[in-house]
Amino acid sequence: MSAEIICVGTEMLLGDILNSNAQYLAKQLxxxxxxxxxxxVVGDNVERLKQVMDIATSRAQILIFTGGLGPTPDDLTCETxxxxxxxxxxxxxxxxEDMTAKFAQRGRVMSANNRKQALIPQGADILPNPTGTAPGIIWQPRPGVTILTFPGVPSEMYRMWEETAVPFLKSQGWGQEIIYSRSLRFWGIGESALAEKVSFYFDLTNPTVAPYAGNGEVRLRVSAKAASEAVAADLIAPIEKEIREIAGLDYYGVDNDTLAVVVGKLLQASGETLSVAESCTGGGLGQMLTDISGSSEYFWGGVISYDNSVKVGMLGVNPEDLDKFGAVSATVAEQMALGVKTRxxxxxxxxxxxxAGPTGGSDTKPVGLVYVGLAGPKDEVTSIEYRFGSTRTRAYIRYVSACGALDFLRRKLVTRV
Incomplete structure (x- = not known):
């Protein structure tokens, strides 16, 4: 027994709307x-929707539709x-009656074309829509096939799913087990390198382990199927522990953790504070830190030293070193770090x-070359060089530069004696 999600709407095929409904339903399933x-995803076309249904009914028992339940001529889901x-x-x-009352509550009169939303297949049950005017249906048109339809408006679909669809599915004996996942997060190691270290876990069947990468980091999703979240978590726990031990410092957090969140917790635990001096990231590092509520307890502020005159005047960078080594250098990064810490x-x-590119690079200093300086409690300074690649976008390089700076500090905070 399996489910298939069918999202109806030409606007999704054109890229005008992000298909967040499919993501939500996938997590719920x-x-x-x-x-x-x-x-x-299929457009507002009767024949193509029928083709999709012909395929879906051959490989799934639960068909979940979103979209195409409105009052306009291109809303074709229910009739198709x-x-x-x-x-x-x-x-x-x-x-x-329900639609008329809702229009009246909003001080409006229901138009004739809204009556289309009251038409459902004979034998189908109504899937109530508490907030909108377009109801869905729950229908078992033949043995082994269950149809559930929802409007495309996410807020309406979420409530309909939670209040009616989930209890129905459970009443049919589905949903007796859950799939619970933990997403382990890694920075400073590539997907292939991490996969090589933990490849023997990919053959597990329960829990399962799967890698995926994006925006400079790698994740391993560890999932278990069990009667309850607690039982699934117990299945995952030893696997997670082993993977974290194998990965060492490359592991930094789980699920919704970010590098900024992890660094913040480490600073807060030690009662220490942080300031930042940014050039190529243009404030992105400070934004990551201040996105966290309560970060003022450990993050005091920063300087966006985009021009060299700011590096010299505000941060005390030696102008001779700027001339000798250039603004993009380990020496300048270290002086920036010490300067903002002192100030x-x-x-x-x-x-x-x-x-950050796309211009400004050279043979000796290509686009994607980044230096991060770190000044510590005793004014000791160190730095690290990153090469993020000259073919990457400006936005990507700026983002991973800020993340790389946080990771550099994280490793120092974790490993210091």
Missing amino acids: AQLGIPHHYQT IADFFGAPLVEKPEII LSTTWGLGVTGI
């Missing part, structure tokens, strides 16, 4: 332990489903300078 192997299974559409007076009287200081 996982929580219910219902296998889900396919997702389809009815026609596919050879059932007539019938008007439900209770839907008319703001913090425990730690970070300095970031680099070439």
